[in-house]
Amino acid sequence: MSDGKTIILNRIREALRENPAPRPHASHTSSDQEETPRDHTPREWLPKVGERLDEQIDLFARQSEGLKTEFHRCGTMEDARAILSVLVAEGAWKKIATHTTPDTSALLEKNRAEILKTDTGYQIDDLESCDAGITGCECLVAQTGAILVSAPSAGGRALSVLPPHHIIIARTSQMVPDLTAALELAKERYGNKFPSFLSFITGPSRTGDIERILVLGAHGPKRLTVLLLED
Amino acid sequence: MRISLFVPCFVDQIYPQVAWSVVRVLEELGHQVDFPEGQSCCGQPPFNTGYWDEARTAARVALAAFRDSEVVVGPSGSCVAMMKVFYPQLFKGDSQELEARELAAKTHEFSSFLVNTLGVTDLGAKFEGKVTFHDGCHGLRELGVKKEPRALLANVRGLELLEMAEAESCCGFGGTFAVKFPTISTAMDEVKCASILETGADVVVSNDSSCLMQIRGMLDKQKSTIRSLHLAEVLASR
Amino acid sequence: MTTFASEFKKMAGRYTADLTHRAFIKKALSGYYQKRDDSKASFQSWQGARDLAAETKYEAVNHLDRYLVEFAEKIEARGAKIFWAPSAREARDYILGVARENGVRSIIKSKTMTSEEIHLNDALEKEGYGVFESDLGEYIVQLRKEPPYHLVFPAMHLTRGQISDLFQKELGSAPTDSPEELTMIARRVMRRKYCEADMGISGANFAVAETGMISITENEGNARLTTSLPRIHVAILGIEKVLPRLEDLALFLPMLATAGAGQQMTCYNTMYGGPRQPGEIDGPEQMHVVLLDNRRTELLADAEQRDTLGCIRCGACLNVCPIFKNVGGYSYGTTYQGPIGSVITPHLRGLQDWKHLSAASSLCGACTEACPVKIDLHHHLLQNRRNAAAAKPVMIEKISFLGFAWLMSHPSIYHLAAKLGRVFQPLHPIVNGTFLDPLIAWTRSRAFPNLAPTSFHEQWKKSRK
Ligand code: SF4
Numbered sequence: 001m002s003d004g005k006t007i008i009l010n011r012i013r014e015a016l017r018e019n020p021a022p023r024p025h026a027s028h029t030s031s032d033q034e035e036t037p038r039d040h041t042p043r044e045w046l047p048k049v050g051e052r053l054d055e056q057i058d059l060f061a062r063q064s065e066g067l068k069t070e071f072h073r074c075g076t077m078e079d080a081r082a083i084l085s086v087l088v089a090e091g092a093w094k095k096i097a098t099h100t101t102p103d104t105s106a107l108l109e110k111n112r113a114e115i116l117k118t119d120t121g122y123q124i125d126d127l128e129s130c131d132a133g134i135t136g137c138e139c140l141v142a143q144t145g146a147i148l149v150s151a152p153s154a155g156g157r158a159l160s161v162l163p164p165h166h167i168i169i170a171r172t173s174q175m176v177p178d179l180t181a182a183l184e185l186a187k188e189r190y191g192n193k194f195p196s197f198l199s200f201i202t203g204p205s206r207t208g209d210i211e212r213i214l215v216l217g218a219h220g221p222k223r224l225t226v227l228l229l230e231d
Numbered sequence: 232m233r234i235s236l237f238v239p240c241f242v243d244q245i246y247p248q249v250a251w252s253v254v255r256v257l258e259e260l261g262h263q264v265d266f267p268e269g270q271s272c273c274g275q276p277p278f279n280t281g282y283w284d285e286a287r288t289a290a291r292v293a294l295a296a297f298r299d300s301e302v303v304v305g306p307s308g309s310c311v312a313m314m315k316v317f318y319p320q321l322f323k324g325d326s327q328e329l330e331a332r333e334l335a336a337k338t339h340e341f342s343s344f345l346v347n348t349l350g351v352t353d354l355g356a357k358f359e360g361k362v363t364f365h366d367g368c369h370g371l372r373e374l375g376v377k378k379e380p381r382a383l384l385a386n387v388r389g390l391e392l393l394e395m396a397e398a399e400s401c402c403g404f405g406g407t408f409a410v411k412f413p414t415i416s417t418a419m420d421e422v423k424c425a426s427i428l429e430t431g432a433d434v435v436v437s438n439d440s441s442c443l444m445q446i447r448g449m450l451d452k453q454k455s456t457i458r459s460l461h462l463a464e465v466l467a468s469r
Numbered sequence: 470m471t472t473f474a475s476e477f478k479k480m481a482g483r484y485t486a487d488l489t490h491r492a493f494i495k496k497a498l499s500g501y502y503q504k505r506d507d508s509k510a511s512f513q514s515w516q517g518a519r520d521l522a523a524e525t526k527y528e529a530v531n532h533l534d535r536y537l538v539e540f541a542e543k544i545e546a547r548g549a550k551i552f553w554a555p556s557a558r559e560a561r562d563y564i565l566g567v568a569r570e571n572g573v574r575s576i577i578k579s580k581t582m583t584s585e586e587i588h589l590n591d592a593l594e595k596e597g598y599g600v601f602e603s604d605l606g607e608y609i610v611q612l613r614k615e616p617p618y619h620l621v622f623p624a625m626h627l628t629r630g631q632i633s634d635l636f637q638k639e640l641g642s643a644p645t646d647s648p649e650e651l652t653m654i655a656r657r658v659m660r661r662k663y664c665e666a667d668m669g670i671s672g673a674n675f676a677v678a679e680t681g682m683i684s685i686t687e688n689e690g691n692a693r694l695t696t697s698l699p700r701i702h703v704a705i706l707g708i709e710k711v712l713p714r715l716e717d718l719a720l721f722l723p724m725l726a727t728a729g730a731g732q733q734m735t736c737y738n739t740m741y742g743g744p745r746q747p748g749e750i751d752g753p754e755q756m757h758v759v760l761l762d763n764r765r766t767e768l769l770a771d772a773e774q775r776d777t778l779g780c781i782r783c784g785a786c787l788n789v790c791p792i793f794k795n796v797g798g799y800s801y802g803t804t805y806q807g808p809i810g811s812v813i814t815p816h817l818r819g820l821q822d823w824k825h826l827s828a829a830s831s832l833c834g835a836c837t838e839a840c841p842v843k844i845d846l847h848h849h850l851l852q853n854r855r856n857a858a859a860a861k862p863v864m865i866e867k868i869s870f871l872g873f874a875w876l877m878s879h880p881s882i883y884h885l886a887a888k889l890g891r892v893f894q895p896l897h898p899i900v901n902g903t904f905l906d907p908l909i910a911w912t913r914s915r916a917f918p919n920l921a922p923t924s925f926h927e928q929w930k931k932s933r934k
Contacts (some may be wrong), residue, residue, distance in 0.1 A: 004554055005541075008708065008762045013767075014766075014770070020531075021527070021531060021823065024526075024527050033598060036493040042518070045512055045514045045518035046514065050511055084850065104558050113742065118751070121751070122627035123666060149750075151749045151750075151752065152748075154751070156697075156749065157751050160486070161693045179900075180716055183718060184716070194547075194680055196743045196745060197697075198682075199693065199739035200722065205736055205737075206736055208730070209604070209605040209609070209622065209623070209689075210624070210627075211629055211648060217653075217656070218650075218652055218656065219656055220690020221690070238926075243926055244887055245919070245921055247919065247921045247923070247928055249923070250925040251928075259923075268929075272911035273884050274877070276870070279854070280870065281854030281855060281858030282867065282870040286870075289873070289878060292878050366833070368832070368833035368834055371834075372835070375868060379498055391909075397534065399835070400835075401831045403831055405830065405832055408829070408832070409831075412829050413911065414482045414486070419795060419831065420915065421794075437851060447916070447918060448915030448917065
C-alpha cells in the first residue's frame with residue numbers, strides 16, 4: 001500500500017520539478033471582463049450580506065423562499081409547537097424521529113405522535129418509517145439560505161435525510177452571515193476534533209434529471225421546515 | 232496618423248470592397264493609409280491545424296511587411312487575434328520573438344481601433360435597414376471586442392439594431408475545421424442562421440469576413456434574401 | 470484515421486442530422502442559462518471569484534504532493550484508510566478486495582465520474598456484486614445500459630416518455646408522463662436498496678487538506694444516504710481534487726453550483742472526515758479513500774496544460790459548447806465529454822488516438838469563458854493539435870501546408886496563383902457539390918463565394934500608384 005503512495009508522490013515530484021506552470025491565464029481576456037485583482041478572500045466576491053442580524057434574517061427568509069424551504073420565525077416555543085401540530089395533523093403523522101436537545105424536547109412536549117430517538121442508535125427500517133425528522137443544527141447561513149448540520153448537532157447522519165420531512169429548530173443567535181463564517185465557526189467549535197459528518201443543507205432534496213424539470217424530494221426530504229426562535 | 236492596412240488573404244481575394252471601406256473610413260477621418268504590399272496570409276490555417284513551423288514561415292512574411300509600420304489595422308478579429316495573441320506564442324524562443332511582440336502590440340482590430348485608439352464612435356454613416364450583429368469569436372473572446380461595434384452601429388443613421396439570441400454563438404467556421412468536420416460546422420451554421428432569421432433583420436453584419444463567408448454560404452443555400460455586410464461597409468455608407 | 474476518429478465522425482454525423490435531438494438538448498439547456506446568469510449576477514464579482522478560484526487551484530496543483538500528504542495524514546488519523554492507486558486496475562482491485570474481505574453483498578453508488586473512468590461497475594458486476602446507481606439520472610442510464618450522456622446531467626438526452634417506457638419494462642411501473650411520478654418511482658426502488666446495501670461507493674468533489682475531509686456536492690440526497698447507511702463507505706477521487714484550506718469551500722461550493730447547475734448552492738454539500746467517530750450514533754464502520762492517479766501525473770508534467778487539473782467537473786464548458794450541443798454526449802466516446810474531455814482525453818488515453826477531438830472545434834472559446842476556474846481550454850486544444858502534428862504529422866496536411874507556406878512567402882507567385890484561380894473559377898459550377906468538386910467538404914452543405922474579379926492587391930496597385 002505504501003508502494004502506491006511512493007509511486008504517485010514520486011511521479012508528482014518529478015512532474016513538478018523545475019517545471020513551473022504559467023500563472024492562471026493572464027493572456028485571456030474575457031468579453032465581460034472586469035478588473036481582476038488577486039489576493040482576495042472569497043467574501044469580497046461572493047453575494048453580499050448585510051451586517052445587522054435583522055438584515056441577515058431577512059436575507060435568509062428570501063433565500064428560503066426561492067429554495068422552497070418553509071421558514072418560520074417563531075416568537076415563542078409555543079408558536080413553534082403550534083406550527084408543528086398543524087404539520088402533524090395535516091400529514092397525519094404517526095411517528096416522528098428526533099434526537100435530544102433542550103429545544104427538540106420542548107418542541108415535542110405536547111405532541112401525541114410516537115417518537116423515535118436516535119440518541120443511542122436506531123434500526124434503519126425504523127427510522128425510514130418515520131414521517132418526519134426533527135433536528136437542531138450548527139448554524140444558519142444568511143448568504144445562501146443554507147443550514148449547517150453535523151453529526152452531533154443533528155442526531156447523526158441519517159436523521160436529517162431519511163424521513164420525508166425535515167424540521168430544523170434553531171435560534172436567532174445561530175445566524176451567521178456567510179459560508180466563510182459558518183466554516184470558521186465549525187473550526188472554532190471543534191478544533192481538531194471534527195465530527196465525521198458536516199453538511200450544508202440548502203432547501204429540500206431535489207432533482208432535475210428528467211428533462212431538467214425541477215422535482216422536489218428525489219431521495220431526501222420532500223419538505224424542509226426551519227423554525228427560528230428568538231434567544 | 233499613418234495607418235498600415237492589414238488585409239487578410241481571403242478579404243484580398245474575395246471581399247476587396249471590405250478593405251476599401253476600411254480605407255474610406257480611415258481616410259475620411261483624416262488619416263493616411265498605406266498598404267504594405269509584401270503581405271499575404273497571417274499563417275492561421277497551418278497554425279490552427281497544428282503545423283507551427285509552416286505557420287512561422289508565413290508569419291515571417293507579415294513580420295517583414297509590417298516592420299516599418301506605426302500601427303496596423305485589420306478588418307478581421309480572427310486574423311488580428313492571430314497577430315496580436317498568437318504570434319508571441321508562435322515565436323516564443325525564436326530569434327524573431329521580439330519582432331513578433333512588437334507587431335502584436337501595434338496591431339488592432341478595425342472597430343476597436345476606431346473606438347479605443349481614435350476615440351470615435353460617430354462616422355456620419357447612413358444606412359437604412361434592420362441589422363443584426365454577429366460577434367466573431369476571436370474578436371469577442373481573444374480580443375474582448377464586444378461593445379465597440381455596437382457603439383459604432385448605434386451612431387449610424389437609419390439603422391436599427393436587432394440583437395439575436397445567438398449573437399455570441401460561433402458560426403461554425405473555424406478555419407480548417409469547416410472542411411475537416413463539415414457536418415458539425417454546418418450544424419453550427421444552421422443554428423446561427425436560424426437565430427439571424429428569428430430577429431427579422433434584413434442584414435447581418437459582422438466584424439469578421441470569415442464568419443460572413445460561412446453565414447453567407449448557408450443563407451445562399453437556403454435561398455435567403457438576407458444580406459451580409461462587413462461592419463466597415465456599413466460604416467462607409469452614406 | 471484511427472477507429473476512434475472514424476467512430477466519432479460517424480456518431481457526430483448521426484447526431485447532427487437528428488434535428489429533434491438537437492432541439493431537445495437546446496431546450497433542456499435553455500433553463501440552465503437563465504439560472505446560471507441569475508446566480509452569477511448575485512456575486513459581487515463573478516470574475517473576481519473566478520480569479521481567486523483559479524489562483525487557489527494553481528496553488529493546490531503546484532504543491533500537489535504536499536497537500537495530498539496533508540489530506541491523507543489528517544483523514545487517516547481519524548480512522549479512514551487511504552489507498553493510493555497509480556492506475557485504474559489497482560483502484561478496481563483494491564475496491565474488489567474490500568468488498569470480498571468484508572463479505573459485501575449489495576453495493577449502492579452515488580454519482581462518481583471517476584468510477585466511470587475506471588469502469589468500476591463492470592468489474593464489480595463481473596465478480597457477482599449487485600451494483601445500484603442511486604443518482605436518478607445515473608440510475609436511468611444504468612437501466613438502459615448506457616454510459617452517462619453528460620458529466621453532470623447523465624440522462625439529459627432522454628424524454629419523459631422514454632423514461633416511462635424504461636421504467637415500465639424494467640420495473641413494471643405504470644406509464645406516466647409526469648417527471649414527478651417518475652422520480653417517485655425511482656425513489657421507492659432506491660429506498661430499499663439503501664437499507665439493504667452494505668457498501669456505499671461515492672466520488673468526491675473536493676478533498677480538504679487542512680482538515681482531512683472530502684466534500685460531496687449533490688441535490689438529491691442520494692450521496693448522503695449512500696454514505697450514511699451502509700457499513701462501508703468507499704470514496705474514489707482523482708488526486709487533483711485537493712484544496713488547501715477548509716475556507717476554500719466557501720468559494721468553491723457556490724461556484725460549482727452556479728457553473729454546474731445555475732444554483733447558488735446545491736441542496737447538500739457534505740463534508741466527511743472519516744468513518745463513524747467515537748460517540749457518534751451512525752455512519753459507516755469503515756471508510757476507504759481511493760486516490761487515483763491514472764495518468765493525471767502526465768497532465769501535471771505538462772506545465773502548459775497543468776491548469777486542467779483544476780477542473781471541478783462542473784460541466785459548464787459542455788453546456789456552452791456548440792460542438793457538444795450539436796453532436797451530443799455520446800459522439801465523443803469518452804468518460805469526460807465536451808471541451809474538457811477533448812483536452813484531457815488525449816493525455817489520459819493517447820494523443821494519436823484522441824487528437825481528433827482537439828481538431829473537432831472551431832476554437833470559439835466559449836468554454837474558456839464559461840470555466841469557473843479559468844482553464845485555458847480552447848488554447849489547450851490548439852496545443853494538442855500542435856503536439857500531435859509535431860509527433861506524427863499527417864502527410865497530406867504536412868505537404869499542403871509546406872506548399873501553402875512556400876506560396877505565402879513568395880507573394881508574387883501567390884498573386885499569380887490567385888489569378889489562375891480566377892481563370893478556372895467559371896468551371897466550378899460544373900462540378901459544384903459533386904465528388905469532383907475540390908471544395909466538396911464545403912459545398913455539399915454551403916455555397917462557396919466567388920473570387921472577386923480582381924484582388925484588393927491589384928486594385929490598390931492600379932488606383933494608388
Ligand atoms: S473545464 Fe472548467 S467548465 Fe469544464 S468541467 Fe472543468 S471546471 Fe467546469
